[in-house]
Every structure is written in structure tokens, then in C-alpha cells.
Amino acid sequence: MKVKILFSITLLFTISLTVKSQDFETLNFKELEPTFHLQDDTTYVINFWAMWCKPCVEELPEFEHIRKSYENKNVKVLLVSLDFGVKVEERLSKFLTKKNINAEVVILDDLDANSWIGKVDDKWDGALPATVIYKKDKRKFFARKVTYSELAETIDNLNR
Amino acid sequence: MMKKILLLSFLLISAVAIHAQGYKVGDSATDFKLKNIDGKHISLADYKDAKGFVVIFTCNHCPYAVAYEDRIIDIDKKYKKIGFPVIAINPNDPAIVPGDSFEGMQKRAKEKGFTFPYLFDAKQEVFKNFGATKTPHVYILSKNGKDLKVEYIGTIDNNYKDASKVSTKYVEDAINSLLMNKKPAVTYTKAIGCSIKTKG
Numbered sequence: 001m002k003v004k005i006l007f008s009i010t011l012l013f014t015i016s017l018t019v020k021s022q023d024f025e026t027l028n029f030k031e032l033e034p035t036f037h038l039q040d041d042t043t044y045v046i047n048f049w050a051m052w053c054k055p056c057v058e059e060l061p062e063f064e065h066i067r068k069s070y071e072n073k074n075v076k077v078l079l080v081s082l083d084f085g086v087k088v089e090e091r092l093s094k095f096l097t098k099k100n101i102n103a104e105v106v107i108l109d110d111l112d113a114n115s116w117i118g119k120v121d122d123k124w125d126g127a128l129p130a131t132v133i134y135k136k137d138k139r140k141f142f143a144r145k146v147t148y149s150e151l152a153e154t155i156d157n158l159n160r
Numbered sequence: 161m162m163k164k165i166l167l168l169s170f171l172l173i174s175a176v177a178i179h180a181q182g183y184k185v186g187d188s189a190t191d192f193k194l195k196n197i198d199g200k201h202i203s204l205a206d207y208k209d210a211k212g213f214v215v216i217f218t219c220n221h222c223p224y225a226v227a228y229e230d231r232i233i234d235i236d237k238k239y240k241k242i243g244f245p246v247i248a249i250n251p252n253d254p255a256i257v258p259g260d261s262f263e264g265m266q267k268r269a270k271e272k273g274f275t276f277p278y279l280f281d282a283k284q285e286v287f288k289n290f291g292a293t294k295t296p297h298v299y300i301l302s303k304n305g306k307d308l309k310v311e312y313i314g315t316i317d318n319n320y321k322d323a324s325k326v327s328t329k330y331v332e333d334a335i336n337s338l339l340m341n342k343k344p345a346v347t348y349t350k351a352i353g354c355s356i357k358t359k360g
Contacts, residue, residue: 052223053354054257082352084321085223111319113352114330126315127294127355143293144355 024081024089026107029116035078036120036132043075043135043155048108048120048128050082051095055145056129060101062148066155067103075155077103082128084109133158182291185347189301189308192286194249194279197266202277204247204301204308211243212302212311212338214331217292219250220268221259222354224320225295229272231316231323232296235331236276244300244335246276251287251295256357284358294353300334300344311338314349 038044047063049056060079067077079101083092088107096105110116117126121141124130131142133151135158142150183189193203204213216232218225236246254261262280269278281287290299300312312334317326334344 050223052221054357055355111321111325113320114315114318114349117350117352124350125293126350126352128353129355 024092024105024107026089026109029108029110029119032080032106032108032110033116033119036134039136041074041135043070043133043158045075045077045151045155046080046132046134047078048080048082048130050128051092052083053128057099059129059145059147060099062146062151064101064103065148066151069152070155079103079105081105081107083107135159182289183299183310183313185310185313187310189299189310190289191308192289194281194286195262196277196279197262197269197274202247202279204303205306207245209243210245210303212300212335213308214239214244214246214335215290215299215301216246216248216316217251217287217290217295217297217299217356218248219252219257219260219295219354220264221252221257222295224353227320228296228316233272233275235316235335238332239335240276242339244338248274248276248278249281249286250278251281251284251292252357253284253359256359260357287356292356294351294355296353297351298331300331300338302338312344312347315351320352 035044035046045063045066047056047059049060051057063077063079066075081092092105092107096102113126117124120130121132121139121143123141124143127143129145131146131151133140133142133154138158140154140158191204193201196202204210207213214235218228218232220226232246232248240246250260250265252260254264258264262282265278265280268274292299296316298312298314298316299310301308302311312331314330316329316331317323318328318330319326330346330349333346337344
């Protein structure tokens with residue numbers, strides 16, 4: 001009996017964990033767009049990436065590092081995944097666990113890319129990775145891989 | 161005199177800087193000579209009867225490029241015979257992405273049955289001349305005598321994931337206009353893609 005209860009609890013726990021870890025919001029660009037124009041005191045660091053994108057994966061730890069060092073400093077890191085295909089949420093969940101990335105991740109599923117790339121930034125032509133950092137109306141855009149120090153310098157400048 | 165030299169150097173530097181950004185719609189494109197997967201070298205000048213070209217920077221590893229492979233084959237089959245062949249170019253440095261090696265290109269072309277040349281930009285000069293930044297990235301050129309003119313830059317269509325849900329075929333629309341001696345209605349779009357892999 002005891003074993004059974006223990007087993008059930010473990011099972012429930014596992015299920016709830018699994019469900020939680022796969023819980024990504026999937027948005028189209030119209031739904032995501034307001035996130036690029038928030039007017040509060042937070043500095044937003046928004047990175048476009050995908051699991052198969054090598055430079056994106058290489059820079060992910062830099063974003064995680066930023067998230068940790070700017071915790072409680074009004075900095076929000078959002079990773080916008082452009083992954084698509086079979087079981088994308090499950091694969092994403094496993095990948096992030098393995099890489100130990102705990103920043104918020106949303107999936108952007110908007111297939112008419114020409115309609116929204118320019119709305120992220122005029123200078124972006126659609127190549128991954130890309131990163132927007134902004135606070136209110138001040139913003140900086142990177143159409144390439146970035147480092148921790150570049151991110152930190154940009155955030156510090158925006159907060160000056 | 162000094163001022164003139166300064167001005168001249170400034171103009172030269174600006175010209176170089178502008179050139180480094182690659183082609184814009186309306187620019188003349190320079191021909192190239194690159195190795196095809198069959199080992200032969202190909203130039204656009206080899207295509208005596210072509211009215212133009214669909215130059216597509218693409219590669220083996222990028223999921224966007226892979227998603228478009230069948231559509232690129234369809235475009236080539238449809239337009240090669242009426243004067244607009246597809247010329248695919250892999251611009252990536254295989255030292256960064258091993259899957260995009262010349263052997264990888266041969267393998268992928270065989271698997272998919274590519275109907276068009278698949279060229280390797282081994283020195284990574286051609287994509288820089290064009291100003292391509294990602295795969296897939298399309299440049300439609302029209303040919304008038306020896307002059308190659310850039311008529312369209314951008315994406316293939318408006319759904320990178322699902323060919324059956326495409327509602328605007330930018331590349332086909334542009335070629336259809338050019339075949340009727342008209343300017344394409346849309347000459348520039350932004351394409352999502354994998355950044356071209358280069359050491360600089």
C-alpha cells in the first residue's frame with residue numbers, strides 16, 4: 001500500500017513537472033508585438049533564436065548569464081524561439097533543461113516572415129540570431145551573435 | 161590640392177562602403193565562376209539563351225533552406241525552360257558548419273534530385289558581392305546582352321513552413337512580370353533564414 005501511494009505521488013509529481021516544463025506560449029507576431037513597445041521601467045532583452053541555429057545556441061549561455069546577474073535589477077530576458085516541426089515543445093523543453101537555460105521562452109509561429117521582420121527592427125533583414133534591447137523609447141539592435149559584455153554594456157547604457 | 165585628395169579618398173571610401181553592402185534592386189550584378197557539384201565550373205555567361213536567373217543562396221543544414229528545397233526544384237522545373245534557370249549557391253564556410261561541405265552538397269543534391277546547379281562559394285566572395293546575409297536568400301537577375309540587372313531580392317513566398325498554405329509567391333510573381341517585360345510589382349521582401357556562416 002505504502003509503495004503504491006509513494007508510486008502514485010512520484011507519478012503525479014513527474015506528470016506535473018513534465019507538463020510545467022513543456023508549457024511554452026506559442027504566439028503569432030501580432031500577439032508578440034506589444035512586447036517590443038512596453039513603457040515601464042524594465043530593460044527588455046529579446047533574442048530571436050532556434051535550436052538548430054549554431055551561433056544562437058552558442059550565445060544562449062550569455063543571455064542566461066545576463067538574466068542571473070541582472071536579477072532584481074529590472075531586466076527581463078525573453079528568448080523567442082523560431083523552432084518548428086514535430087514535437088517542437090517537447091524538444092525545446094528537453095534542450096533547455098540540458099543547457100540549463102531558465103529564461104522565459106516563447107515560440108513565435110508566424111509564417112509570413114516578410115510581414116513582421118521589419119517590425120522587430122528596420123535594420124533586421126531576417127538572419128538568425130538577432131537581439132533587441134530596449135527601455136521605453138531607447139533601443140539597440142544586434143543582427144548577429146552577441147557576448148555577455150556587449151549585452152551588459154548596452155543594458156548599462158540604457159539605464160544611464 | 162590636399163583638399164581634393166581628401167575629397168577623392170572620402171568618395172572612394174564611401175564607394176567601397178556602399179559596395180560592401182551588396183546589391184540593391186536596379187544594380188548591375190557581376191558574373192562569377194564557381195565550382196558545381198559535378199566538379200565543373202559554372203558562370204552565368206555560359207547560359208547563352210537565358211533571359212535571366214534565379215540566384216538562390218542556400219545550404220544543406222538550415223531548416224528554412226531544407227523547407228524550401230522542393231519549392232526551389234519546382235521553380236527551376238517551371239522556369240528553366242522559359243529562360244529563368246535556378247542557380248543555387250552554398251555560401252557557408254564548412255569549417256564552421258561541417259554539413260555544408262562540398263561533399264555534403266553533392267550528397268544532398270543527389271538525395272533530393274536537384275535539377276539545377278548547386279555551386280560552392282569556396283572563397284566566400286560571391287555572397288559578399290551580392291550582399292546575401294542568410295539562407296535561403298533569393299536574387300532574381302534579368303539579362304540584357306551582357307548586362308545582368310538585379311530585379312528582386314528577398315524571400316521565395318509567404319509561408320516558410322507549409323508550401324500548401326502559401327498565398328503570395330514573390331519569386332514566381334516577379335519572374336512572370338519579367339517574362340512580360342514588366343517590372344515586378346514587389347521587388348524587395350525580408351526573408352527569414354540562417355545567417356551565412358563566415359569567419360569574416
